[in-house]
Amino acid sequence: MDAAFQREQQRITEVIQTINNELQQLVGESSQLKNERNNIQKYFWDEVKVNVESFDDYLETMIGLRQETQALAVNQSMHRHANKKSSKLRKMKDNPYFGRIDFREDREKTTDEIYIGIATLTDEANDEILIYDWRAPISSIYYESEIGPTYYRTPSHKKITGQLEKKIQYMIRDGQLQTMFDASVTIGDEVLQQVLGQSTDKKMHSIVATIQQEQNKIIRHTGSRLLIVHGSAGSGKTSAALQRVAYLLYKYRESMTADQIILFSPNTMFNSYVSNVLPELGEENMQQVTFQDYLEHRLGDEMKLENPYDQLEFILTAKNQEGYGQRLQAIKYKASPAYFEAMERYFVSLSEEGMLFHDLNFNGEVIMTKEQLYNQFYSENLGMKLHNRLDLLKESILKLLKETEKKAIKSDWILDEIELISDDRFTKIHKIMAKKKGYRPSEYDEYDLTHRDLAIYLVKRKMNKLRKKVNNVDFIDSKTIYRHLFDWLVQDNLTLWSEIRIDTFRKMDLDELYYEDATPFLFMQELMKGFQTNRQIRHLLIDEAQDYSAFQFEFLKRLFPAANMTVLGDFNQAIFAHAKDTNDFMSLTSLYGEDETAVVNIQRSYRSTKEIIEFTKSIVPNGESIVSFNRAGSRPVVTTHTSKKALHDALSKQIHDFQNHGYQSIAVICLSDEECVEAYEALSNIPNIKRVKQSTSEYEVGTVVIPSYLSKGIEFDAVIVYNASTEVYADDSLRKTFYTVCTRAMHALQIHSVGSVTPLLEAVPENRYEMN
Numbered sequence: 001m002d003a004a005f006q007r008e009q010q011r012i013t014e015v016i017q018t019i020n021n022e023l024q025q026l027v028g029e030s031s032q033l034k035n036e037r038n039n040i041q042k043y044f045w046d047e048v049k050v051n052v053e054s055f056d057d058y059l060e061t062m063i064g065l066r067q068e069t070q071a072l073a074v075n076q077s078m079h080r081h082a083n084k085k086s087s088k089l090r091k092m093k094d095n096p097y098f099g100r101i102d103f104r105e106d107r108e109k110t111t112d113e114i115y116i117g118i119a120t121l122t123d124e125a126n127d128e129i130l131i132y133d134w135r136a137p138i139s140s141i142y143y144e145s146e147i148g149p150t151y152y153r154t155p156s157h158k159k160i161t162g163q164l165e166k167k168i169q170y171m172i173r174d175g176q177l178q179t180m181f182d183a184s185v186t187i188g189d190e191v192l193q194q195v196l197g198q199s200t201d202k203k204m205h206s207i208v209a210t211i212q213q214e215q216n217k218i219i220r221h222t223g224s225r226l227l228i229v230h231g232s233a234g235s236g237k238t239s240a241a242l243q244r245v246a247y248l249l250y251k252y253r254e255s256m257t258a259d260q261i262i263l264f265s266p267n268t269m270f271n272s273y274v275s276n277v278l279p280e281l282g283e284e285n286m287q288q289v290t291f292q293d294y295l296e297h298r299l300g301d302e303m304k305l306e307n308p309y310d311q312l313e314f315i316l317t318a319k320n321q322e323g324y325g326q327r328l329q330a331i332k333y334k335a336s337p338a339y340f341e342a343m344e345r346y347f348v349s350l351s352e353e354g355m356l357f358h359d360l361n362f363n364g365e366v367i368m369t370k371e372q373l374y375n376q377f378y379s380e381n382l383g384m385k386l387h388n389r390l391d392l393l394k395e396s397i398l399k400l401l402k403e404t405e406k407k408a409i410k411s412d413w414i415l416d417e418i419e420l421i422s423d424d425r426f427t428k429i430h431k432i433m434a435k436k437k438g439y440r441p442s443e444y445d446e447y448d449l450t451h452r453d454l455a456i457y458l459v460k461r462k463m464n465k466l467r468k469k470v471n472n473v474d475f476i477d478s479k480t481i482y483r484h485l486f487d488w489l490v491q492d493n494l495t496l497w498s499e500i501r502i503d504t505f506r507k508m509d510l511d512e513l514y515y516e517d518a519t520p521f522l523f524m525q526e527l528m529k530g531f532q533t534n535r536q537i538r539h540l541l542i543d544e545a546q547d548y549s550a551f552q553f554e555f556l557k558r559l560f561p562a563a564n565m566t567v568l569g570d571f572n573q574a575i576f577a578h579a580k581d582t583n584d585f586m587s588l589t590s591l592y593g594e595d596e597t598a599v600v601n602i603q604r605s606y607r608s609t610k611e612i613i614e615f616t617k618s619i620v621p622n623g624e625s626i627v628s629f630n631r632a633g634s635r636p637v638v639t640t641h642t643s644k645k646a647l648h649d650a651l652s653k654q655i656h657d658f659q660n661h662g663y664q665s666i667a668v669i670c671l672s673d674e675e676c677v678e679a680y681e682a683l684s685n686i687p688n689i690k691r692v693k694q695s696t697s698e699y700e701v702g703t704v705v706i707p708s709y710l711s712k713g714i715e716f717d718a719v720i721v722y723n724a725s726t727e728v729y730a731d732d733s734l735r736k737t738f739y740t741v742c743t744r745a746m747h748a749l750q751i752h753s754v755g756s757v758t759p760l761l762e763a764v765p766e767n768r769y770e771m772n
């Protein structure tokens with residue numbers, strides 16, 4: 001062991017000692033805070049004398065109350081802070097840091113040794129920073145700079161220049177230094193080799209120790225409202241997005257919390273797959289949702305919404321069904337900017353005519369007909385914006401409801417209802433009304449429920465539903481207005497328009513909506529009523545963004561007007577029918593304008609071995625620009641079989657071999673769920689094999705059978721493509737799907753086919769795979 005190594009080990013031991021001391025101190029502080037809290041709670045009512053006889057007494061009571069609740073809030077906040085700190089320290093105890101830079105500031109004589117870990121650690125006694133947080137401004141040098149002159153910027157943007165003299169990377173396990181490398185040029189090729197070469201355990205991990213320069217740009221970007229990241233499969237887009245969340249939480253720690261950040265992810269299983277990364281860094285997870293969750297939340301009560309994966313399953317399996325071509329056209333058109341613009345024009349036309357309403361019914365009688373609503377809407381306030389006009393109409397309806405209520409209170413039918421009221425109900429109403437009038441429970445008996453009170457109560461209750469409907473502007477007939485859009489839109493260039501129209505109506509007749517209609521429908525509703533907004537959210541991250549339509553982006557922008565957006569995607573993995581023909585995010589620039597948009601392209605791919613990347617990159621037309629990380633493995637193997645039986649026998653053996661090899665996550669990837677059913681049944685003899693379905697919410701390590709579209713975003717030690725035959729992967733429409741499934745493999749890729757292999761392989765040079 002050389003002297004430098006020994007010196008480093010000595011330092012690690014000392015740092016761990018400091019961490020242990022701090023942890024001990026925090027345990028003490030925590031228990032003191034707990035005692036304090038218990039005391040506050042115990043003596044709360046002793047400290048606060050409730051007396052409201054005079055105004056002064058009332059004021060004193062309120063002040064006392066406020067002081068005690070404030071003391072409780074301060075205590076809780078200190079407790080939370082102490083807990084967060086000890087959780088970080090516990091994470092650092094065995095592996096306190098991973099890197100060091102030796103930086104000499106210009107005009108300084110001494111060089112500072114800056115050690116970098118997941119959080120800052122200070123030696124209070126000597127006023128020395130023992131570890132810098134990886135997100136601290138000076139730590140950017142570790143990720144960005146090569147040996148020589150360099151700089152970093154302070155939070156106030158001051159440029160600090162100096163010399164980077166050394167960059168070192170450490171691997172520490174259980175407090176013992178395993179190895180240290182000179183990382184002068186790139187961070188840890190050796191460490192990366194080790195990390196990437198490992199068999200995957202359950203979930204995705206943080207990559208802070210080995211963030212690459214181009215990824216660092218994404219993580220620390222703050223210059224524009226919209227950041228677009230286009231990167232090849234396995235280039236670390238999701239990883240960078242999650243470290244970016246951690247970075248934002250650090251940089252804006254005074255003003256931003258994890259619940260002000262939302263990650264839009266492709267499915268619920270993906271949420272579980274990435275859920276460990278932020279906690280590993282000692283941060284709370286951001287909110288995670290799917291776009292479908294949001295649509296369900298907004299429209300689920302009104303209609304049954306098709307799931308995006310059901311749409312995909314149809315596209316993948318129903319090629320021979322009648323109406324297939326027309327559905328495909330509809331999906332593409334309904335997600336296009338052309339449809340978006342058409343809808344905006346249609347919306348403008350509604351100012352003149354075309355708004356439709358529901359009759360307003362109360363107690364079985366129409367109190368205002370749809371025609372009356374129409375006439376009123378198109379005769380008043382014509383110069384105003386449509387949703388302001390709707391607001392005014394709403395106000396006038398609410399007035400009408402009040403008058404209707406007044407009349408109803410005196411009507412004969414309410415007298416009849418009062419006559420029929422049961423004793424139980426009467427008692428209940430008596431209590432409610434007494435409470436409303438300010439009586440205490442002990443005084444309920446004193447309250448005399450009059451006939452009039454009863455009538456008011458019953459009428460108001462009856463009116464509630466209608467009032468709610470009016471307040472939500474649900475008196476407009478959105479469904480018919482959406483249908484009329486199809487009549488209004490005479491599509492010259494869509495050959496199957498009339499069939500598309502009929503099919504959409506047929507679905508809507510069942511109170512259902514195709515996935516491709518859900519966002520446009522909601523968008524139109526929002527245009528009319530005014531957009532619901534959420535100003536709490538400060539940052540939005542959209543992963544697998546190639547699958548989002550122009551509508552969805554526009555929608556998210558309007559829904560979260562105070563948020564910045566990070567959009568990450570790869571058009572080579574655009575597997576949804578509407579997104580297949582698009583190759584870039586250019587149309588997104590118009591969202592916030594060019595000045596507010598930054599674009600980063602990343603081409604280096606880390607997930608797979610060099611051999612797998614060389615193979616997969618030739619599947620897609622522009623793939624040659626993808627750069628593989630230099631990690632060696634075996635070439636992918638393509639095997640053809642003469643029958644399904646032979647395929648299944650071979651797969652059983654293959655899975656067995658992979659398991660013996662020590663691979664922990666093995667995926668048999670089928671094109672569709674329909675194919676999964678077949679594969680799962682045939683492979684059911686394999687112990688613990690699982691079928692991943694749309695409803696699967698937990699990512700579990702092991703051997704799985706999974707449809708292509710659910711494998712997106714995740715990775716496996718070994719991938720077996722179930723049946724890449726000419727029949728299944730028949731043509732170019734599945735090129736991106738084929739690329740996506742093959743790029744899920746980290747260490748081994750086996751492609752099988754029954755009969756001749758897919759023509760998509762013709763693009764791959766023969767020396768990039770083995771053929772059996």
Ligand SMILES: Nc1ncnc2c1ncn2[C@@H]1O[C@H](COP(=O)(O)OP(=O)(O)OP(=O)(O)O)[C@@H](O)[C@H]1O
Nearest residue numbers: 207210211212233234235236237238239606607713
């Ligand atoms: N700098 C890095 N250090 C260590 N591992 C990395 C690094 N960058 C990426 N990886 C690893 O590479 C794999 C792929 O990363 P990730 O899933 O983030 O890529 P992606 O671009 O989102 O992929 P895809 O588009 O195919 O879903 C992960 O296992 C991740 O941990």
